[in-house]
Each structure stands twice: as structure tokens, then as C-alpha cells.
Amino acid sequence: MKRVVRISIVLLISLGVVLGVVKLRRSSHANNKASSANQNNLVVHEWGTFTSIAGKDGVALEWRPLNGSIDLPKFVHTMQQEGLGLRHSQTKAELTALVRMETPVLYFYSSREMNVSAEVNFPKGKITEWYPQARSVGSTINWGNFKVSPGAAFNLPADYSDNHYYAARETDAAPVQVCGSSGKAAEQEKFLFYRGVGSFDLPLSAKLNSQQIELKNTTKDPISSLIVFENRGGKIGYQVVNYFTGQKTTERPALDDNIDSVIRDLKQTLIASGLYDKEADAMIKTWRNSWFEEGLRVFYVLPRKTTDEVLPISINPSPTQLVRVLVGRTELITPEMEKAVRKQVSLLSDASPKVREEARMEIQRRGRFAEPILKHMLDDETEPAMRARIKQTIASVSRTD
Known part of the structure; x- marks a missing residue:
């Protein structure tokens, strides 16, 4: 027992x-x-912009978005450079598209050093600029494996100090280091940067009808925030439209506001969309001179579903949070613009060489938007002599190096 x-x-x-x-x-x-x-615990945030030009019917015009001044540091890689087996029969300035995809940047946040891989697809476009170096570039950009190093004190590349590219570094994101290939040195940055051009359906059409702007959301998803902005002769005006679906008509903004006010509202929109405070500041600082220059335009935050369809992204390991805030920018050609450019076109046949040169410079001052404005004018012009001058001017601004 x-x-x-x-x-x-x-x-x-x-x-x-x-x-x-x-x-x-x-x-x-x-x-x-x-x-x-x-x-x-990897967190990834992205911001960027899409620029398009609305035609008379509100639908995006085909244009040459790269026919303008180079606004990036020399160390940034471009589609025309040798390397990575890239071969292109066209120069950048000859590319035509509906949309210019500008400065998407990817920020990485982590509590420790880690290896990450990232790839972005642009099925209806082409990547034209990027940094750091990528393993493959075309309609897809793949950086392969790179190191995310929080707190690392890398010597980041620099070119000239006043370039707006550098403003994107002013965040708390961890630096990234991409290993070089074919004996080239590793490249470091505070983000992954890429740009491109493409032709795809935008979620918004905008049409100027007299003093009213007719807006149409072409998707079933709401546009969370939209700002109609105008700078005419240095006078500022803007309207804010929240949670926009279907169609809406808004008045052309009264020119009684200031830049500080629109920046405040735009920053609130970016933060509400998921960006950190410093990221919103960096985005606005990067694009301040371009966004608020002379002209009438509409800014809107793309629905996340649209962003993921236009730019499918793959990150490994999968981030615990992935925020993507892409701002659409639609330029509207106004009667005031056409009147000013028409005057300069007339002066191109003046007897005085000085007057002709000043007129040419005024047209060139409009940069990549000069050609779309001229083509917009040509659609309505009936006088044979003026049509001939406009065509000649279009040919002039269309010449590439």
C-alpha cells in the first residue's frame, strides 16, 4: 500500500x-x-505629389513635364545616366505624359538597426530620377536590401545648399544605407527618393468656367481634403473643400488671404492624412516655391486606394504602419495667363531685338507650363497670323538639348 x-x-x-x-x-x-x-517594429511613411494640367474639358492634358529646368542635386541618379543596364532612346525632355510624379520620399522609423528591402511599381509610368542607387529601374524601382540605421551619423551627400531637395531631410526618420554595386561606394540618405512620369486616370477633374471651378471626383472613394489656390499678381486666395464625392462647383477664390494661412490649413490636412508634424513641414518646405507660385491650381490628397493602385509597394519586413500621402496638383489655365502670353507672342515679331528678347524670356519664365498654355491658346485662335506665331513659339519652346 x-x-x-x-x-x-x-x-x-x-x-x-x-x-x-x-x-x-x-x-x-x-x-x-x-x-x-x-x-x-518598422514604421514607414511616404509623401509625394502628382502634377497635371487640366484641359478645357477638365480632363488632364498630355504635356512634356520634364521640359524645364533641372531642380535636383547632381548626385541624384537619372534615367539618362549610364549604369544598371539602363538604356533609353529618348531624352527626358521629349517624354510626353499626363502626369508628373514628383518627389515621393519613403521615410523609415525603427528602434534598432535592421535590414529592409523595398520595391515600388509604376505600371503606367516610368521612373526618371532616384536616390540612393537602385538595383533595377524602369516601370519598377527596386532598391534590394538596404540598412535602416537609427541614430547613425552618416555624411549625407550635398551639392548646392539652396536646393529644395534637402528640405526633405528635416525629419526624425532613420538614415538608410544602400550598398553600392560594381565596386561603387555605398550611398546614404534620410529617405528613399524617386520620381517619374506616367499616364493614368486621375481621381479628380477640374474645369474653369468663367469665375467658377467645376470639380468632379471620378472615383467611388471620397477625396478627404481639397484646396483651390490662386496667386494672381502676388495676391493670394484659396478655398478648402472637405470630404468630397461626386461633383461640386466652387467660386474662384477671392484674393484676400495670405501664404501663412494656406500653409497652416495645408499642414493640418497633411497631418490629418497621417504624416508626422516634421514630415508635413518638410513636404511644404520642399514645394513651397512651386506650389504657391503664380497661377490657379487645385491640391487634393489622393484616396489611399488610388495611391496603392497607381504605385503598388512592397516592403520587407512588413511595416507595422505604412502611411502614404500623395498630393495631386492640377494646374488650370486661366484667361489672364492666355492674355499675358498672347501679348508676349505678339512682341516676338517686334522690330526691336531687345523687346523680342524680353518677350521670349517672359514666355520661358513659365517653364514647363509654357507649351500647354500655348497649345490651349491655339485651340481658340482664329486669326491666321497669330496662329502662325503661336505655332512658331510652340516649336521654339519644344526644342530640346
């Missing part, structure tokens, strides 16, 4: 030990999983 009791006690003790070991192993496994999850 005592032997039976002893055996029972031994069995109970053994069973308790086994259960304890199993429980300990389960607990250890759970802790390891939690620890691994914490170690892979």
Missing part, C-alpha cells in the same frame, strides 16, 4: 515537472515571438 502511494506521489511530481516545463516552453516561445515583433 505504501509502495502504491509512493509511486502515485512520484508520478504526480513527474507530471507536475513535465507540465511546468511545457508551460515554461510555451511562455518562452510567446516571449520570443513578442520580442521578435518588438524588434521588427
